[in-house]
Amino acid sequence: MAKLTIRFETRQDKMNQEGLVPISCMISVSQKRKRIATEINIPPCNWDKSNQKAIYLNKKVYSKHAGASATLFLMESDINRINSRLIKIKSQLDFIEDGFRLADKEYSIEDIYSAFKNSNTATGIKGPQKPTERIPGVAEFIDTYVERNRASRAKKSLGVYKQLKNHLEAYEAWSGRRITFDLIGLSFFEEFQSFLIEKRTTLNNITIAKQLSTLKTLLGYARKHGIEMNQSYRDFTIKRQKLEVITLSESEYKALKECDLKGVSRHIKARDIFIFLCATSMRYSDYAQFKREHIKGHTIQLTMKKGSKPWEIPLNPISMEILEKYSDLAYPLPKISNQKLSKYIKEVCEVAKINEPVEIVRFRGAEELKQVFPKHQLVSAHTGRKTFCTLSLERGASVETVMKWSGHESYASFKRYVNLSRTHSISEMERVWGKMDILKAG
Template identity: 25%
Template sequence: MARSSDSPVTYLLRDPKSKKSTPITCAIRFDNQRINIGIGFKVLPNHWNISKQRVKNVVDATDKDNINGYLERLENAVQEIFSELRSNLIPLTKEIVKQRIDAYLNPVAEAEKPKTLVDFVHWYIDTCPTRLVRGSKARTGRFISPDTIRRYKTTLNGLEAFAKIYPRPLLLDNIDAAFYKAFTAWLTAKDYATNNVSKYIENVKGFMSAAVDEGFTTNMAYRKFANLREDAENIYLTEVELGRIYDLDLSKNSRLEKVRDLFIFAAWTGLRFSDFSTLQPEHIKADENGNQYVDLRQRKTGGRVQIPIVHEAVTQLLEKYNKCLPAGISNQRTNDYLKEICQLAEINERILKHVTKGGKAVVKTSDGWGKTSPGVEKWTLVTTHTARRSFATNMFKRGMPTLLIMKLTGHKKESEFLKYIKIDTAETLDLMRQYLGPRSLTKMV
């Protein structure tokens, strides 16, 4: 095949006078620039056609077809690279041209696509630190958080254990109704609570959705997987109970004192653990009248909240720590210390906590979960999230409008917010009486 006279590629011999085979060099010229590329082939100079820049068609040149075919393909590739760069208005520099030609000469082998759900989850978790949150509009544009990755790993551990006993391989194309029933039954048999089982299924659905988006499968059966959830019987602390906790003298126990102070701050601001445990002085601002407020973007959702600082306990804590609250410790250790604190504050009301575990309705006892129980003391159920739940419930009991509380907590959906309102039957009846009872009587004239 005749070479184009305007081709940017010229093939030269390194030593045209050699008596032995000498390397063929590719010289690429463009815009008064030149780069040389070694192509890995050698040829005897007397077998080389200088005008055609190809190996001669002689019997002794046994590999002429392979070499000439390679030279032809490389020349065409270089011309296509130049055409693409120019059409996209990309400047032809030595660095860019060499990078593109190197990519052609040394293509990176495409990684084998994961075929099983377990392999895909491993791959997905590995890419999570640079992967944006999917789904809710309120959370898009943020990278997946370490807390979410930890939950993914928990689900992965469950899938790996389940795969060992499931008779079919967990191929992405096999994640169907049969898998859903078997996996749900397996989780239930492990005595997991209904809501815990639901979290596993929710994550599996998310993984399968991502696998479809990545083009690894076209299996859409996961869309019919039901998430069976039940309302959690979580507790909140009343304003009186919060007062007892705040009034504890913990001056001789800095470990408990710092945790108590952070908890009380959260209970009167509605902040999550991830926010109140990392609060900085820059988050405390003041308006033109000197009124202080918390202004931050929530780590979990990325939503911005502004919370007036008006409760006396919050004001005192900011003064105590000069607007720099103690750094939080791990969530688990904080929960352990909170239980110790609440026990000291005698938060010992008996609570009946019902839940479905292993497919059976049970009640939490001091020794675990059983069918009958006098309940457990309230302090054993307190966690960091109890503060946020207490804030929402106490503000609701004060009569603050739901939408206003949601502005403070950062909730977008009322249905999600209402799960935070934890008032018992007696409190509900009291509130009803306040609304239904007679107001001030006006004398009729």
């Protein structure tokens, strides 16, 4: 399929009597070109040809350029306004092209040019007012967002946007109106939240908060790319429920290591991998990409899958022992899918009698939903990372050290991984403030 290219340039041959040159937008498809007038004029010295944008020059630098008139001097706010208009033009052209691509339609330079000329005049381009039905719909824009970010975002994270699209389309069917960017604001968020609570009854408040947060992220992206919208949505506050932190206690961790698995291969491998996660703070995504070349002496050095940050994990006797156990494999550890690993770990924890009742509380609107589970049912592969952080603190490591080991950069995100036990809390109080004599009745 053809590809649209966009380039901004100044027309030196069209300088007006004031010494300003017009900025043109050159578009091309399959080596055929069209010029779009932006109706923006600028002093030649304020144009950066290589980066295709206006640049600010202070008065001293500006005055050194031949022909620079003091009356034409552009403030930094003027430059920002010009560049903002150019970004809107490019975003509108990109949006038009994405529409053809998502519909799997061939397009020519004339198709792009014609669609652009008939579009909204908000970018500063002269032309007829954009009809209401042509204002971008939020649900359809999600397809554009997913397509643009497919190469740089994890498939799982983009899946949340597809879920959001389903909820928006359901809301449109329920309300009988198409949701466009000009309709979204504080009132819409309040109504959409109520719709998710009352009509999408399988969702709890945690999932709803995630959907609303994703919508806010999408709107921020669209706004930066030149789509105008009701800004009052920023005043909507998303209420988030604090989640339970499921970790293994010291005694449960020991029981897991020592329980008899009766030679069941899948359980033995799953336990070894889980214990390795407990001893290194690795996420499943990092274990999945872990290779022998990442082992550097007494450390593991790799780039975190989440966040793409370089990460060095010191090895310890437990993690080293597990690596040595599988030294004959091509990979450092056996390979098991995330779904199966979490399933097998639940089975292993049940064998280890990790059955403490745990109450899980969720809300749907104001309705409280309570369920009690034996703890082994709540353990997953990610519990290993949380167990590492909790046990490391309980064993005496400082918060700063554990954060360095685990790769956390903010305490706000780190504390969600920690579940210090009641026993540890009591013993720490005694260590810091001294033991208390038992009060006698009477």
